[in-house]
Amino acid sequence: KPRTLYLALSLIFSLIFSNSIAQQTMTNVYGRNVQSLNGKWDAIIDLYDQGRKNKIFLNKKPETKIDFYEYSFDHGLRLNVPSDWNSQMPELKYYEGTIWYARRFDVAKTANNRMFLYFGAVSYRCRIYLNGKEIGQHEGGFTPFQFEVTDAVKEKDNFLAVEVNNTRQVDAIPAMAFDWWNYGGITRDVFLVSTPKVFIEDYFIQLDKTKADKINASVKLSEKVSQSVTIEIPELQLKQTLKTDANGEVKTSFASKKIKRWSPSLPTLYKVKVSSESDQVEEQIGFRNVWVKGEDIYLNDKPIFLKSISFHEEIPQRKGRAFSEADAVVLLSEAKALGCNMIRLAHYPQNEYIVRLAEKMGFLLWEEIPIWQGIDFKNDATKEKAGKMMREMIMRDKNRVALTFWGVANETQPSAPRNAFIKSLIDIAKSIDTTRLITAAFDLVRFNKERQVFVMDDPFIKELDVVAINKYMGWYHPWPVTPDKAIWDVAKGQPLIVSEFGGEALYGKTGDADVVSSWSEDYQATLYRENLEMFKHIPNLRGTSPWVLFDFRSPFRFHPTNQEDWNRKGLVSDQGYRKKAWYLMKEYYDSK
Ligand code: GCB
Numbered sequence: 001k002p003r004t005l006y007l008a009l010s011l012i013f014s015l016i017f018s019n020s021i022a023q024q025t026m027t028n029v030y031g032r033n034v035q036s037l038n039g040k041w042d043a044i045i046d047l048y049d050q051g052r053k054n055k056i057f058l059n060k061k062p063e064t065k066i067d068f069y070e071y072s073f074d075h076g077l078r079l080n081v082p083s084d085w086n087s088q089m090p091e092l093k094y095y096e097g098t099i100w101y102a103r104r105f106d107v108a109k110t111a112n113n114r115m116f117l118y119f120g121a122v123s124y125r126c127r128i129y130l131n132g133k134e135i136g137q138h139e140g141g142f143t144p145f146q147f148e149v150t151d152a153v154k155e156k157d158n159f160l161a162v163e164v165n166n167t168r169q170v171d172a173i174p175a176m177a178f179d180w181w182n183y184g185g186i187t188r189d190v191f192l193v194s195t196p197k198v199f200i201e202d203y204f205i206q207l208d209k210t211k212a213d214k215i216n217a218s219v220k221l222s223e224k225v226s227q228s229v230t231i232e233i234p235e236l237q238l239k240q241t242l243k244t245d246a247n248g249e250v251k252t253s254f255a256s257k258k259i260k261r262w263s264p265s266l267p268t269l270y271k272v273k274v275s276s277e278s279d280q281v282e283e284q285i286g287f288r289n290v291w292v293k294g295e296d297i298y299l300n301d302k303p304i305f306l307k308s309i310s311f312h313e314e315i316p317q318r319k320g321r322a323f324s325e326a327d328a329v330v331l332l333s334e335a336k337a338l339g340c341n342m343i344r345l346a347h348y349p350q351n352e353y354i355v356r357l358a359e360k361m362g363f364l365l366w367e368e369i370p371i372w373q374g375i376d377f378k379n380d381a382t383k384e385k386a387g388k389m390m391r392e393m394i395m396r397d398k399n400r401v402a403l404t405f406w407g408v409a410n411e412t413q414p415s416a417p418r419n420a421f422i423k424s425l426i427d428i429a430k431s432i433d434t435t436r437l438i439t440a441a442f443d444l445v446r447f448n449k450e451r452q453v454f455v456m457d458d459p460f461i462k463e464l465d466v467v468a469i470n471k472y473m474g475w476y477h478p479w480p481v482t483p484d485k486a487i488w489d490v491a492k493g494q495p496l497i498v499s500e501f502g503g504e505a506l507y508g509k510t511g512d513a514d515v516v517s518s519w520s521e522d523y524q525a526t527l528y529r530e531n532l533e534m535f536k537h538i539p540n541l542r543g544t545s546p547w548v549l550f551d552f553r554s555p556f557r558f559h560p561t562n563q564e565d566w567n568r569k570g571l572v573s574d575q576g577y578r579k580k581a582w583y584l585m586k587e588y589y590d591s592k
Contacts (some may be wrong), residue, residue: 022138022145024395026193026222027202029118029144030352031283034191037105037160041081041186042073046098046163056100057129057161073102073161081190082120084183087320094555096168101186102161107153113194115153118146120188120351122164124172129161139385140173141166142313142348142370143392146193153192162186171382173389174370179567180312180347181553183321188351196278198223198248203274204398205231207287209435212300213257215287219274221248232273244276261300262286262401264341267362269401286359286401292437292465295540297495299364306364306497306543307589308342309335309571312552313350316574319553328353332361334549334572338582339589344499344545347372347410349393359402366439366499366545368407369393371425377417383424390425394432406433409440411470414458426463437465441499445471445490447480454488466542467491470500473534474527475516483533488541496540500547503527505581506562507551507573519562525580532588546571546585 026032044051051057056071079085085092085099107115117128123141127134131154136147166184168176201222208214215238219229224247232239236256244250260268269284289300296303311331313322322331331354335343342364345354349367358365369389376382390408397403408425412418426438445456461467469490473479479486490496503516503524511520528546535541551570557563566574571582 020136020147022136022147024392025118025144025146026116026195026199027204027395027399028281028283029146029191029193030356031281033194034118035105035107035194037103037190037192038081039103040078041101041103043077043079043085043102044071044073044100045077045092045095046100049098049165051098051100052127052163057102057134057163058132059102059159059161073100079185081186082188082323083185084123084187084321085185086181086183087318095184096166096182098163098165098167099184100161100163102159105158105160105192106156107158107192109153109155112197114148114150114197114199116146116193116195117149117160118144118189118191118193119186120144120190122162123184123187124166126165127163129163131159140389140392141187142350143389144188144396145392149192170376171379171385173375173382173386174347174372175374175376177374177556178347178370178372179554179556181314181555187321188323195222198225198227198276199279200229200274200276200281202395203231203281204433205272205274205285206399206401206435207259207261207289208253210289210291212261212289213255213259215254215256215259216251217253218249218251219244219276221276224248227277230273230275232275233270234273235270259287262288263300264362264364267360269360283399284360285399288401290404290435290437292495295493295495295542297437297466297542304341304542305592306342306545307340307592308344308364308366308497308499308543308545309338309340309549310344310346310500310545310547311335311549312346313348313354314550314552316550316552316570317576322354323351325353325357328357331549332357332363335363336361338549338571338586342366342404342543342545344368344407346548349396352396355397355400355402359400363402364404365400365402366405366407367393367397367403368410369425371409371412371422373411375412375421377412377415377421383421386421386425387428390428391432394429398433403436405437405439405466407439407441407468411441411443413444414460419460422460423463439464439466439468439497439499441468441470443470445469445488449480451489452481452485452487454486454490456490461491461494464494466495466497468497468499470547471498472501472503472547474530475503479530483530484537486534486537488538490538491540494540495542496538497543497545498535498538498541499545501531501544502547502569502581504562504568505579506568507575507577507579509562519559519568521580525584528581528584532584550574
């Protein structure tokens, strides 16, 4: 039957063409020729998900006497992009559902250029419609994606609509419950990126894992063509011109005795230029060696102790997601003041402003995807998504010298499906980048009464370069022995980081220094004092990362006066004031 055939074919075509899946973004979008699409966008709240069915992305206007449309993007709600929606209107504080965003824009088109629509992040899933046509979809709230729009874009009056949904789902990452705010919206920059026909899509330029005088470099063009490509580091007088192979790829290395290696105390960066016959990109890149030997972590041939801290991508005073360079300054200066040399970016890839400023300020970075308790490890589709997120994160940040750890999971319980799931993430990380250390945080450390030591059984830790432990002694766990007797026998032979510890205190609250439920700064200070004592009895301890730098918003936290929707484990309050424990941690880090 021709009609059935026609339907089947059109279905196949629409699957192939309309629901295109986002492409990997090109390396260093911020170094490209971009037109910003940030600013005020029109918005429609779509609580019952009726917009797609009613094709509101067509943005129709009545033309005849009998036409009418039950929507309009004009003269309604306006939302800032980038930003979460929750902080922009009281009614959206707890909103989980769909919001449509739309804006118009003009473009200077040239015959030889290609155009890509780039999103730094949209939380959590989205569909993009340009001039009435769906051009693609993306899932995952913390990684960038792009679509080519060379043919879809017009010189004048383009209409771009984005359907954003942040409903929690069992098969999502993170899943149904997580201890931070489920911000929705277009939370990072939106750009229109313009490139030549054949452009430099990707490059990976880093120091060899162990050799101090060898820089490895690879470049990939957007097309499978052979072109000459030049890589140059002017300050080191290094320059090579090479031909890409038939796949448009080339690999090489540079030798130089003059490289000043990047470190937290001297965060040296070099200008690196990559050019092809038709394109050129440049950025600041640093070089350093990092590896593990026995129980030690070596940075530039010397053992290092990681003085880390975590924060969420949130500005507490604004009760909203951080998205700008100014926000990055706020978060990172407080970490600097505490004396840190590392940040654990909890619990998801944070925006590029944070990553790039952290690098300039001399912080090592741990970056992870939101594999947080409650992930459906048996679901292959979820595994697939996690792999994609991992790839998107690493592709974005692999040239950042600050990046030291790829984190693959937080607080997971041993099981065959968990092992296979996480192993697949490690394999993906290593298939792109063999220079970083792989870690994961576990919460299974327990006190063994017979042996009178803390132990952990999770054979999976052998897959990791560095083992990370979240342990809330004095908060979730009462002390089984006094802190000076709290000896650990965990992950012997491997370096260990205490990747979370801490407890809650309401800023300004005084109270019993030995009563947990006092929620006082005094108790929090006791807890820190006791944990710092315990750390002396963890022989393979190579770093600590208190939880957490700032109080942060979380629907987990119901207590009406002490919490009010805030996790109060911050060393700094929601108003930006330092609590007593901050000073203890500062003293500890200064002594290290
Ligand atoms: C944890 C989680 C972190 C939570 C923290 C807490 O173990 O990794 O995301 O916020 O505990 O405060 O309970």
